[in-house]
Amino acid sequence: MFDLPFKLFPPALLGGLAIYGAVTVLWLQPIVESRMAEKHLIPQCRAVLHQKDTARVQQPDPERDAAKMLLRVFKETGMDQLPGVSESLELGEKILDAKNPKRLRRSSIVHASICACAVDTSFEEVGWAMTLYVASARSHVPASIRQLSHTIQSRAHSSRCTKLSANQ
Amino acid sequence: MTTYFDNRRGLSVTDTTFSTRYRDEALAPIQSVLVGREPLWMSLVTGIGLVLFARQFHDLLFWHEQAILFALGAAILAAGYSIANLKVGQYLHEKTVLWSSIWTINKIRRAIKSAKQSAIGTQTTLLIDGANSAD
Numbered sequence: 001m002f003d004l005p006f007k008l009f010p011p012a013l014l015g016g017l018a019i020y021g022a023v024t025v026l027w028l029q030p031i032v033e034s035r036m037a038e039k040h041l042i043p044q045c046r047a048v049l050h051q052k053d054t055a056r057v058q059q060p061d062p063e064r065d066a067a068k069m070l071l072r073v074f075k076e077t078g079m080d081q082l083p084g085v086s087e088s089l090e091l092g093e094k095i096l097d098a099k100n101p102k103r104l105r106r107s108s109i110v111h112a113s114i115c116a117c118a119v120d121t122s123f124e125e126v127g128w129a130m131t132l133y134v135a136s137a138r139s140h141v142p143a144s145i146r147q148l149s150h151t152i153q154s155r156a157h158s159s160r161c162t163k164l165s166a167n168q
Numbered sequence: 169m170t171t172y173f174d175n176r177r178g179l180s181v182t183d184t185t186f187s188t189r190y191r192d193e194a195l196a197p198i199q200s201v202l203v204g205r206e207p208l209w210m211s212l213v214t215g216i217g218l219v220l221f222a223r224q225f226h227d228l229l230f231w232h233e234q235a236i237l238f239a240l241g242a243a244i245l246a247a248g249y250s251i252a253n254l255k256v257g258q259y260l261h262e263k264t265v266l267w268s269s270i271w272t273i274n275k276i277r278r279a280i281k282s283a284k285q286s287a288i289g290t291q292t293t294l295l296i297d298g299a300n301s302a303d
Contacts, residue, residue: 010206012208013210013212015209016211016212016213020217023218028221031228035229036228134225138224
């Protein structure tokens with residue numbers, strides 16, 4: 001069974017395939033992976049993470065919003081001109097600010113390292129499919145390569161990569 | 169003794185002997201002469217692969233990387249086309265005796281063919297002579 005390729009194809013052709021395979025694994029594939037990561041995958045992943053982070057920080061808080069609106073009404077109606085009220089309103093604003101979610105947005109550096117980790121992990125998972133994709137010069141696109149961006153997003157939320165942000 | 173090929177660097181074909189730098193081979197037992205193109209097959213896969221890679225992944229490569237890959241692919245193809253080997257021996261039991269450029273290999277092959285044909289012609293003449301002498 002294993003000698004079938006040697007019967008079908010000239011040994012020199014198979015030797016050429018072996019050389020090209022080695023060149024692909026050792027030289028071409030690392031270039032493609034690093035460039036894909038730099039140019040497309042990491043920026044895409046960072047954009048998604050940034051979008052999610054922003055959405056999380058600006059989560060609506062009905063109680064806080066109602067209190068703020070009440071303070072604004074006091075100010076607009078001139079109640080803050082009354083002695084003692086102005087100080088109370090300022091204090092109220094301070095208390096409300098203190099209630100604001102103080103969850104810091106993760107910096108772009110943290111995003112970059114999480115995304116780099118996610119991309120690296122995803123490439124590890126894809127394995128030989130990537131080699132095939134590179135060796136075939138994009139004529140064969142395996143399913144795992146088509147779903148690479150989804151895999152990266154899921155890895156970006158995995159504990160392996162989010163531990164990085166916790167450490168920083 | 170007739171010389172059919174001599175490149176003055178140790179390669180020669182006479183009417184009885186095929187000589188390389190380190191080996192002399194009698195022409196009489198040679199039944200089959202083959203030109204091996206293994207380097208061509210190997211270079212076709214590697215060279216075409218590199219050129220296609222440079223073309224298909226142009227969006228991820230710098231221009232100088234593309235140029236290097238194209239040049240390397242072309243050089244591999246040219247080298248694969250130019251290099252060949254000569255196999256001589258019994259039918260289906262040929263052995264590689266020489267690696268050289270395809271042009272040299274083809275010249276030697278033609279020289280061996282001429283020498284063999286000349287030898288066959290001589291043998292035929294001898295037989296006819298023998299038959300004549302028997303008469």
